[in-house]
Amino acid sequence: MDGKLDRLSGHRSEPGWYSEKLNAPDTRIAVFTADKLMVHAGPAGSGGMQWHSSEQLPVLVQGTEPVFLGIDTEGVNHFAAQAADNELEPADGMIALDLRSIALQGLVSDDNLGLAAQARALLQWHVRHRFCSNCGASTRPDDAGYKRVCDTCSGEHFPRTDPVAIIAITRGQSMLLGRSARFASGMYSTLAGFVEPGETAEDAARREVFEESGIRVGEVRYVMSQPWPFPANLMLGMAGEATSEEITIDPDELDDARWFSFDEINAMGNGSHPDGLQLPPDISIAHHLIRQIMDG
Template sequence: MNKHYNFSLKARFTPVFRADEAASASSYWFIFQGEKLLTTVTENTSNSICTCSPEQLGLQPIFSQFLGRYGSTNCFVAEVGDNVTPAPSLRFKGLRSLFGTVEEDIFSLAGRAIQILHWNREHQFCGKCGTAMKIRTSELAKICPACGFVSFPRLSPAVIMSIIRKDHILLARAPRFPPGMYSTLAGFVEPGETLEEAVKREVREEVNVRIGNITYVASQPWPFPHSIMIGFSADYVDGEIEIDDDEIEDAQWFSLRNLPVLPSKITIARLLIDNFVLGSA
């Protein structure tokens, strides 16, 4: 039986859009330089997120925004320029590298923060008339003061699926993967498709096998840069593997005894594979 994984935050997150509504409680500041997040340097392998504003740290932000409250803690995102050098006790680190060294909820909140940052970078001007956009205070959106066009943060839905044939799972590798690593198939949903149709199409395009019994498992926000991964399991029906050379370089059936190098536990891909392992053990 499938185990459903939960990527939701343990505490409630309340989106708030006006900085003057920030409670006088503690705060998390997700301060980015490019794609890297500012953390404190510690003697062990753990990392801590800043609880002070950029100005309090002697840094001049080029953008900042109140995101909302995680429980009773205010959450802000800010960006500083490439020429900014933090104090020796602080360091900018790639977001992916922080998995496992910060609390899971903090990692998820950082992912939320960087998606808002990407949206701000990419929507400075109106796509209809070119006027500089203004942030709305009633919702997470930007509005053009000239023509009234409203822009919301973009999400790109993608399906990701484990394909099971009795005691084997179909895994593939892309050229960009680390040596020896295989993962589940995945792809973006196209306009007009249901999620199930996207699963069937991606499997057909990438490995040319037919599947059935498509079952939803879990979803995961994936802020690299703005996806939502929707995970499914499916049963193999028929067909021989024929890979799409433009997408992947190899695909194979793996048993529990000969699994290859697997994706990090940060990913829903790994959790789909873990479902197979639990079901086959």
């Protein structure tokens, strides 16, 4: 598989389209066993996702229907499915790993990682939304996995994506970074929080930073985004300028927050910080956001 897949969102609701794609002879299906994806066990960067054919499906999958991921430039359809048996044994040369470990170990390409994130977010949504939130009756999947329908009240339900504002706050040549108790020891990152209903991402960023650190933020601009399927977040990376300096942390949210000079952050990034402090790993949007803002 090369490059990103075409999700064909304009075709997914056509009658017969889903089963035709699913049953095409060269269709490839990625299988999750519990929250683990099967991948090739090779040296870092050499691996790939393990793909199954549609003939293998009846023994692999039950309950949740496979979801359509997209079609590649050669016309091969890609799906993802949840294994019926949560202890499914991977074939020789394969391992089953959670997405964080796959990403941290660099086992698959960035495009494959994006596909795995898409698959996990969709499959998790199906597992958690089997009943109608309007009337409580059972729902069924539709539109190749991008909708669930309630036949009792005709309600339609769509996969959730929960926006999170994550923001790099600067003051001259310094950046505000904090750490929560759940972070790895010595790791500091940009502050983040969920966008609430009726709120812009920019206002959410200002509110979260003020609540967690007491810092007031002026202008805010959008920089980049990253899907983060744990379970269904969309990280909205932003940059902002502080209009105050004195930090007052919210101890329920943070263990610590400080202003770090860009020199100190560079040392954290290349592992030479005298106190062993570190940045988040490069699979995270925080890592790329921090780097990009410092590079101007």
